[in-house]
Structure formats: C-alpha cells, structure tokens
Amino acid sequence: MLRGRCLSYGEGVTYWPLVEVVRQAAGLTGVESEQEARDRLTALLPAELKHVVELVAPVAGLGGAPGTVEDTAWAVQRLLEALAVQRPVVLVLDDLHWAEPGLLTIIDGISDWSRDAPILVLALARPELLDDVPDWGAGKRNAVAALLEPLRDQDVDELTRTLLAGHALPAAVAHQIRLAAGGNPLFVEQLLAMLIEDQQLGEDQQLGRNNTTHLADLAELAVPPTIAALLTARLDRLPPTERVVMGVASVIGQTFYRAAVTELSELLSEDVTGALRALLRKGLVRPYRTDLPGQDALRFDHILVRDAAYHGLTKDARAQLHERFARWLDKHTDGQAYDDFAGSNLEAAYRNRAELGPPDEATRRLGEEASARLASAGQLLLGADDQAGVALLTRALALHPDEGPGRWSIQFDLVDGLDRTGDLHDATELAESIRATAEAAGDVQWTTRGRLALASFRQQTAPDGATELLRQEAEEALVVFDRLGDELGLGLAHICLKEVASMSGRLAMMATESQLAADHLIRAGRNRLAQMYTSGTLLVMMVGEHPASQGLVQGQRVAATADGRVPRLNAWIAVAFCAALLGNIEEERRAREHAEQLEQNCGPPTPPQR
Template sequence: MTTVSGHSEILVAREGELATLRDALRRVRGGEPAVLLVGGEAGVGKTRLVEEFTRGLAGEPVRVLTGQCLELGEEGLPFAPFAAALRELVRGEGREVFEGREADFARLLPELGPPSAFGEAHRGLLFELVGSLVARLSAQRPLLLVLEDLHWADRSTRDLIGFLVRSARAPRLMLLATYRTDELHRGHPLRPFVAELERVRGVQRVEIDRLDREGTAELLGHLLGGEPEPQTVDVVTRRAQGIPFFIEQLAASADPACADIPETLRDLLLSRVDQLPEAAQRMLRVAAVGGTRIGHELIAQVAGVDEITCESALRVVVAAQMIVFDPDGGYEFRHALVREAVHDDLLPGEHARLHARYAEAIEADPQLVPAGRAPAEIAHHWHAANNHPRALVAAKRAADEACRRFAYAEQARLLDRVLELWEQVPQAAELLGTCHLDLLEETALVAIDSGELHRALSLTRAALGDLDATAEPVRAARLLVRRAKLLRTAGKSDGFAETKEAYRLLTEATDEPGRTGLLGEVAYLFASMDGDEVQRIWEQVRAAVDQLGDASARVYAEITKGQICAGWMPAADGLPVLLTAVEQARACGDDQALSHGLVNVSDVLFELGRYAESAAAAAEGVPHAMRYGVSRTTGVYLLANQAEALMALGRWDEADARLAEAGRQDPPGLMALPWLRLRARLRLARGHARAEQVLTRATGMLGKPYVPCEKRLWMLELRILAALATGDAPAAVTTARIAVGDGGLLDRPRYAWQLLTTACRAVALAREPGPGQGASVDAVEQLAERIGAAAERLPRRYPAELAAAAQVEAELSGDAERWTAAVAAWRADGQPFELAMALVRSAEAHASDRPAAAAALAEATTIAAGLGAAPLVEQAETLARRLGVRPATAERAAEEVLTAREREVLRLVAEGRSNGQIAQRLFISPKTASVHVSRIIAKLEVTNRVEAAAVARRLHLIDD
C-alpha cells in the first residue's frame, strides 16, 4: 500500500468535485474571481481533493499559496493561515514581493522585523495591504489561495476572508477553503459566516460526500494491490461507511479481510469519547450495545434512568456529533466504527448485562425495534449475553421469521448459530421440537439458497451420513441432487454419481410427495451428462405431473423441459415451451418459477438475436429473484444475461452497472463466471487499467477438476483476448489451438462461433510481419485449417451465427468482398462493437480503395469512441496513418472547417484566455475576438467555450 502523510495517494470517485474546481479556475483565468468552500466530514478526503487539484496545476502559470488554521479556537493565533501563506510566498519569491512594505506586513510575519507604528484600531489598513498584495499577485498570473481547516479559524481570520471576498475581489483570485462539517455544532461561529459568504456572487459551496460501495471497492483495490473480495468490500463498506481515512486504516491492518480495527485508529476513535462527561459516556456505551441505529424509548428503558437524565446525557452526545438524530425518531451513530470501538471497550460483565437487558426489553415490547426485526434482535442479544438456552430458542424463531421473508442469507447465519448452540444445550431437541437431522437438512438447503457453497457441501455430507436412504429415499434423493449441483458449481466434479444414485432412489419411491420435482431436476442434470436417459426421465416427470394435477408442479416441469431443450434443441424450437411456462408462472404469481424461467427465456432470446427482448426479460426477473431471496444465484444469472444483451445493444455503461451489481452479490464458485467473463470482455475492449484483475480471477477457474463445456470455452476465449490485447501472438495462437481442439466445441454453437471469430483474430495477428514474429508459421496455418473445419460443421441459423461465419470466412481468406459481406452481416445482427471491428478489418482489406477504407475507418472510429472502446479507436487511427487516409470523423471535419486565425483563437480559448486577452495577444479588437469565438462555437457544434476547449485538446491543437 502506498501512502503519503497517513493517507492514500489515490483519489477515487471525485471526478465531479475536481471538475467543479477546474471550472472555477477557468473562470478565474478569464478575470472572474471565485471562492469555493469545500466541506465534508473528517477523513472524507477534502485535503486529498485539494492536493490532487493543485498537483494538476504543475507547470501551469498559476501561483499557489497554502495556509492552515490551527486547532486553538477563538483564542488561537490571529491570521494564522494568512501568515503561513505569506511565509510560503517569501520562501519562493523573496522579501522583494512586499515592495518595501515589510514593516507593515511584519504584523503577520514577525520574522520580517519590527512592525510599523499603526495600531490595532487601524486593522482596516492591514486588510487593505493584504488585499492590495493579492490584487497585485493575481494581476501577474492567476492566484490560488488555499486555506485549510476553516472550522478552526479565529475571528480575525474570518474577517480578513470576508474582506477579500466582499470588498477586495481581486479579479484573478481563486480562494479555496476547506472545513469539517461534523465540527459545526449549532453555536459554531463558522456556520453563520459560511451562510453569509454564500450570498456573495462567485462563492460556491462544494460538499464532499462519503464513498459508495463502488468507490470503496475501487479504493480498496488500489490499497490492497488487487481486486478485493466482495465479502471484504461488504465488510469495509459497512464498517467504514464510505470515509476514505477509515477505509485506508482498515486496509492497513494485518487482517486481509480488513476485519480488525488497528490500534491507532481505535485510540483515535476513543479519544473523542474520553472527552465526554462520564454520564454521556455511560449513555454512549448503552447505545453502542443496541447497534448502529436505536430508538429513544429502547435506550431509555435499557439505561434505567429517568427521562430527564437520559435526555440530558443524549443531548451531550448529539452535540459532540457522536450520534445524530434518526428520521424515525431515534438515533444513529455517525460512524459505525465509533460504535464498534465503544462496544469492544466494554467490560465483560457490562457487556453481558447490557445485552441481556436489551433482549428482555425487546421481548417485553417488540414495538421498540423496527417491524419484523424483533426476533433477530432478541436472538442477537441473548447470544451476546451468553445465555445459551434462550439464545438457541430465539435463533430458531428468528430463522423461521427470516424464511418467511425469503431472507435466506440471514436464515442461514441464524441456523448455523442454532447448530453451534445445539451441542451446548443438552435439552435442545425438546426446546426446539425437532431432531438434529431435520436441522442439518434445513440448514443445508438454506445454505444452498443463500449461495453459501462450501458450507452447503459440508452440511449435505453430514446430513447424508446421518440418513438412512432406504427408509427415506426421497429425502436422500433430494440431498443427493442438491449435492450434485453443489459439486458442479464448485467445480469439484460433474455430480454424475450423485445424480445416478438419486435417480435410482426415485424410481423406487413411486408415490412419495416431492418425487416429481426431483425427477425434473435429475433430467436437467442428465441432459449435460447422459443425453440418452433424458427423454425417458422426462416422460416419467410428465406422467407424474399429470397424475398430480398440480398447476405449480406443471409450471416447474415445463420450465425444466425448456432448460433441457436448450441443450439439444434449436433455440427457436425451445422458446415457445419456455414462454408458455413463464406465462403460467406469472399467472400463478410464482416468483421462484418465474425468475428461473426468465433466465432461460432471456438466454434463448439472445441466441436468436433479439437483444432488446432478452434484456427486458432478464430485467423483469431480477426483482423476482430478489423477492424470493436468490439474488446470489438466480439473480446473478439474470443480471449477467441483462448485461450481455445491453452490451450487444451498445449500452456498455448500463451493462457495466449491471455487472457491478452482480459482483456485489458475490456468487459462489463457477456461478461467478457469467459476470466475470462479461466484465473481463468489457474491460479488455475498453482498455481498462484493471482488466487483468478480473481476467485472472475468471481464467483461474480453468484449474478446477470440473468445468462445464461452455464455461471452459469462455475462459479459453478470455485468454486469447488477453493475449491479443498485449500483442502476444504466440500465446494467442497456442491458446486458440487448445480451444479449437476442445472436444465440446461443437456442442454449443453460440459460444463456439464467438470463440472461432476470436481465434481468427489470433491468426490475423500472427500473420502480421511485426507482431506475428515468434509464432510458428506451421502452427498458425494448422490453426487456420482447424478453424475452417470447425466452422463448416457448425450450424448457421441466427444473425450472430451468420455474421460470425461470414467473418471467419473473411479472416481466413483475406478477400475484400468477403469482408464486405461480413460487415453487412454484423450490421444486420446489430452488435456495434463486432461491427466496428469488422469495419476496421474491412478497411485493411480495402487498402487499395482509399475512399472505401476511409469511410469504413470513420464509421468504426465513431462507433468505438461512442462505446469507450479506446484500443479499437487507436487501432483504427493507426491503420489510417498506415494507409495514408484521414477518417472523416466529426472532430477532424471540424478541424478542417476552421480557418488558420480561428485555430489560433481556439488555442487561446483552450488556455482560458478572455476575449480581451485574446485580442491583446493577436493584436485585434475585442469585438473581432468575440466574433471569432462565436464562429468557432458554431462550427464545432458546441455550446460554450469550455466544450470548445475540450475539442481543441482532443484535436491536439494546443500542442502545435
């Protein structure tokens, strides 16, 4: 981890705030003064933002002076930040900057010598001196005056700031002041001062918010040197609550999961608590036991004091900004880590006593906590109080309540606690009215639903060990089917032995409840392992469903049939079956069946090239998966399917957001591959700096003992794409040969075609004279032959398959006309990125036809730039230079329509010059300069000078 002065060098998720500061500086360069008041909590990153902003000014004609207020309050040193700024000025430019007025400025800088004779009554003269100095300095070049920690400013400092803002108003002065919002209690003198300043023209307040989860994950990635685990991100997000300083401190701990509070941070957090009166500290300890949020009535009951005493102590804690008012009438700790530190500092007896009092209070009146939370709260407090019998009963009751709310993750944690307490409570079976085997199976099935893969494997193994399969064949089959799926998801085996044994048990249990649904699941598993058995099993499922006459069972059966069809039937034939099942599930209000069905519907629609419908179907299923509590499993597949369709539609930012959402669910085992694969492809296509982290995580799963065919193809293709991104032709060819030779390639045409087009790119790279060096010519040509042979055997039914086939033929032949056909095919399919790549290759094939090549590259560049696919933009521009053509993109066309004089004016606009300054530089009148600027804005089709400057930078006009 790289740190400077106790904080990270990395600034994340502050692009908007940086843009605000830069916009203000542009206005200052144009002669308009600006004042920015940057507020935020301690540790949120105010100083880091200012450092990043000032560091970006290196080499620019801007004078930067910095001063800091001291933590001495109203009795502190007057004008301390201004004295520091002037001291910095003297160090950099010498005493000559005061032009002989050193004695006057000696009141601010004693080291200048004896001060002049004007007295305290003439403080206004001192203000005028400072104002004149600032005006003179800013006239030479823009002046940035940074004043840190304004919440500690004395009155004299505030008065001088007010004078500079209201009266002096130096035209090219940017005053940037930071302050802590959490220090501004009701009577703080800075509150009215900031409110007054905001009414002055040119004053702008900038609030620095806490980081969201994505920002936390990005910062952790930089601090830990790699992609953090989703569980780690969740823990840090919950505990640090978006405060960068806390995130850095947690990341610096020895615990790789960032679960410990470092001692230095703990001491810092508790130092503020120690400053409170003893009564307030006692009340804070009571509140800390209750959680991050807690109601007033509950605190009062547990504290055991009268209302006046309670309110008096809480008022002190609120005034100290340790807790804040909750909108629901209670209180919330401002920082979760403060609550944690206070709670961990409790004495053992105090800890057990307070937790027991909370449990008793909530048991007596469940309305003291939010609706539905009483069982979980009671279970938590009895467990923390070490009352095992009451904790056991409360945990089981809370688990049952979580089940009713489909909160499977919470239910799984509570059932784990029940199992843990079972051995410690001799009368556990009597207290719960159940046996250990029932509890084991229930916990195992819930662990599956909550996505706790390894825990579920352990529990199913234990349950099967305690079970008599002969006496309870359906229960045994149920556990075996679940275990088979778990083994496949974990990549440990194909689960065939477990599936086969489950089928044997089900054939012997002809009349038992639950048999039909399990037969359907067995059929689905057999579809990828033993296709000959599938039809016979499916006939048994259908017969059992018809005999039952259960609508819900029929829906599941139809969905299972659709899933099975997807493995060995064309998508167009399987879609009607799935659509019928989904409509039945929707009519029945069966969320679980609906979400499962929509996974397959969206998948089939994508294969058919109906991308918008695919995205819509997946999006419909996401809330149903969430409602049913299967966000980590079914929900992730839905999000990945939606993202894939959005990528095909060219809506890459939306797709990336869906993939981020999928990643937050932390799907277990191979279930993570759908979103990892897509995010890796997206990051590679965009040249993302952190693409390698996702790639490594995805392709690392190839080492598992069992990987299904399609997922194996995904990972091999990712390895080829990674090699292509770095120009490593030998690695690309080697991996492509392995992938094309995979025995399962022809079983899944959708993914096979995608892999073959990528393998063709490896061939093309290897055939190039420069990059291709190192790849064996024989190996490359053998790969090309294998690609061609595989392509001949694959079906060509849907738009993407037809386009991929056309591209493979074009790549292998190099024929210009075939490339024209490939472009047309991708245009018909509608995927913009694939179209842009085909256009670039087509331009290369049409090298002799310069207009055609230029037109193809222009279209490819426009598409790639819109997607944010920087590597493809660079590839198109490189090819254009090599062919000696200029793609007529909008910006290049704009450059060509500007006159030489207008380009000169545009350069000065990009430097932040006002019309008057442009006129002075070019020896023209201000009116003429204004006309030029207006014409430039019109020709570039932008709305203001800032956008025109951005175009100038993209056109590299500033570098001329």
C-alpha cells in the first residue's frame, strides 16, 4: 500500500502527495545519496522503462525540473504498473479536496490508462471536492463514489468499547457521548482521551490500555459542543512544554520535523524529545515517513488537531514562527526546489503581521521576499503544470503592489501562464497593463515586452493584418533587446518571428528562428521553454531543406539532454527519420524503440508546424 496526502496550505504543490508515494515505493528514508535513490527507483522498473526514472526523480525530490503534467502522469502510471506486476497496488490519497488540478489529472490518467493492472486508487476527500470539480470521476465505469455517513449509535458504542479495551461506559455517560459526537469517530476518540488524561475515567493514562477498574460518575459531564472546542480543551490541559511543541509543530504543517521544532521552539533538545514522547503516548502525534531528506518526521494524528494547536497561537507568534521556519528550510534544503514551501511560509508570516496593523518597512520587505519566492516557483511550473503556476504567480502578484520591473516581471510570467491555460482575455488585459504602466514610467524594455505580447495575441483575436504587425514589432524588439542585453526578450522576439514564418509556410526560416529562440532562452535560464523550440526545430527539419546529417546530430543531442517527454519524443522521431535517410538502419531501429516507449499510451508528439 502506498499513501500520500495533499497539503492544506499553499497552492502550487501539485506533486507533494506523489513525493511520498514514490519515496515509499522505492523504500527511501531521506538519508540516501541522490545516486543511491535513483538506483533504487531504477530497480523497480523493467529494462525497457529505465528512462522513466528521469521523469519520476524530480517528483521524488531528487533534483531536476519536473516534467509536464502529462509527462508526470505517464511516468507515475508506468511506475505503478511495474509495481503491480509484482503484486497488487493500493494507492491511498488523503485530503484530495486540497488537490491541485494537475494531481486530479494524474489520478484520472491512472484510472483511464492502467485498467489492465491490479491497481486500486482510494481517494479520500471532503464533499467540497465535488463543489469545486463536480464532474470529477463522473462517467467512469471503473470508479465508485461512496459517501461516509455518521456512525450509528451502536457503532459509537462499539468504538467506545474498543477504545476502552472491551469495557462499557455507564448508560448515562454513553448516551451523553453519543449525543455530543453526532456520529463523528474523532470526537469520541478525543473525548475519551481527555477523560483518561484528566483521570475522570480509569487508572491507566493511555487510551486503549485502560483497565477501567473504576468509572467516575460522569453523567453530569460538561461535554464541549464541537470537535474544535473539544480539541482546544484537550490541548489547554497539556503541560507548558508540550503546548509549546504542539504550537511550533502546527506552524510547520500536519507533517513536521523534530529538528525544526527544536530550533524554532528554542527549547533544549532533550525537552523537545521528552515532550514528543508524551504527545506520542497521548495519541496526538505519531511517527511518520519523512519528505525532507535527512530529517526525522512526525505527524499530527488528525488535521483538526493541528488546526486547534495553530489557532491557539497569537498572530504575532505565527508570523515569527512562519518566517523562522522558512529560514530553516533554506538552511536544510535546496532552496529553489522548495521555493513554493518557503514562499508559502513567508506569505503566511506577512499576512499575520499585516493583520496586526499597518505594515512597517520590515513587513513590506517580508511580503516582497514572499512574492519573489512564490514567483520563482510559479515560473518554474509553467510548461509543466500551468494551472498551478498561475495560482502561485497570482499569489506572488498580490504581495507585490508597487509598480515597477519587479511587478512587471511577475505579471509577464502570469501573462504567459494565462495564455497557456486558454484565458486569452485576461492575458491580453494584463499585457496591456504592463505596456501602459511601463510606457508611463519611461521603461523601454518592459514597454517593448508588453507590445510584443499584445501583437502576438492579436494573431488569435484579430488576424487581419496581424502577421505583418507581429513581424514589425518583433524586428523592432530585436533592436531594443539586443541593445539592452535582454536574452529573454530576444528569445521571445525570435519566437514571434517563427510564428510569422509559420503563417507563410517558410520552413527554413521557422527552423532558424526556433533555434535562435532556443539559444537565447537557454542563456536566460528558461530551459524548458528552450527545449520545446529545439525539439520543434527538429520536426521542421524533417520536412525542410536541412541536411539529414545535421538533423541526426542535433536530434541525438536533444534526446540525451531534454527534461520533458515531448521534447525527447520529438527528438527520437527526428533521429529515426534522419537515420533512415542516411541508411543508418541500426540507429533508426534504436531511435524508433525509444520513441515507441515514450509514445506508449500518451498519444502522438507535436506535429511539424506548417
């Protein structure tokens, strides 16, 4: 059985449940080197699927940029199917109501494409999942939805007897607990635990081991009216050190790390260890597999326990702890890989401070830092999970109110994301806002970027004369960006000229402009976008005038270095085609085998553009 859970804090963490699933499948504990972890993943797969590791490794937090949602879905499907060959697989996903759209797409893919494999996907969610995506899972013959009803009275009594090691409560007390619980098993469990800890029930302090040699007369017991009130009442009864540990841990999340709690709480290590042992005995936390290499992890027994502990902190305490945890993450992880996690904590720190009064300079700087980290994570996701990228960029923009290059940069990435997700109207409005505000500020670089985006969108909305306008804007932009040394701008201008060439069927120009775009994008650090245009160039070369020998060498290079499945697939197809033209039968066969493996169950690659 493999299990992952969706996070309740922060958008843009699409693959977090899969981090846990993949690490469990490979038996990773977080202490392995990256190479050892990759070797363990490789051992799970048959020889013909070894390349899947390159797509799965980023999901497991082993470095590298994540692939597209489609690439990741394909790789996870192949991994699960390989495991299911050995024995049936049960995949449990908790708290799916917090899932990002990309994760729902991946689960859909498992259901649709892995029907012949013995895989059971058990998705646990609150009803609000169907409020957000009412048709999710609908119409699937191999899917069943089950609504969990409240426990019946006899089930509550049975649960009570189980928790009390077979002993029954007095009828009046049992009746009062049934009425208060309303069929909620967590309420029953927590109420009995509180009574045992208060020594109102039995002699043994550990729930489930109570010998109930005596029962107090609890018929007049004052039962908290809600589960939240019950949990708060129970936490209020904890000794001071245990309350501190619970509060610090709640800021980190439902899963938390012992070393982080020790550093943030400023308690002695032995005091934290003692408090955690006591909380383990009381059933409030439990050991849990780590999702951060090298860190011992624990988990709150229920998300509502975490929420109760968090709500018990002042906003000032929350702000300080969120900021300090972000700093701890930076010290103990690859900072950029955890930008979304650290950025979400900095965002929470900023918002808690802002709610205490008008933000001072330190609070504003905190908001700007949170914005930068979220924007970095969002930009990295574009081309892999566009919806999650847009969500992160939207949050980053809300934290950066001041007009200027910093805000325009976030807006420009958001324009790209909105265009990718089909929201052309909002993308156009945002591009116009960049152009207008940058022009008013006298910023030539951002004015030109805004004009270039608007000219590109006009091709889709008002095509008459749009191609010539796009050519003019792109050629003028090349002059501006070359003077400013703007590699990203130069890449975007060449992309626009590639689009101009495609409208007139000029294949040689398409290939040239695509390669120029890719070269500039690589220098700008936009490798995923660059690979799309490099692999697209290869397909153009298949029907263009370039020598087959050139296409073969370039295709082999892209196939060996590209991150995403689609660029590699395009590259292998081009290699096979060029090898056939050159009479290299062995290389053609090898390239076709690679292409067939990548294409399996995932549809054809991007066709050559004409």
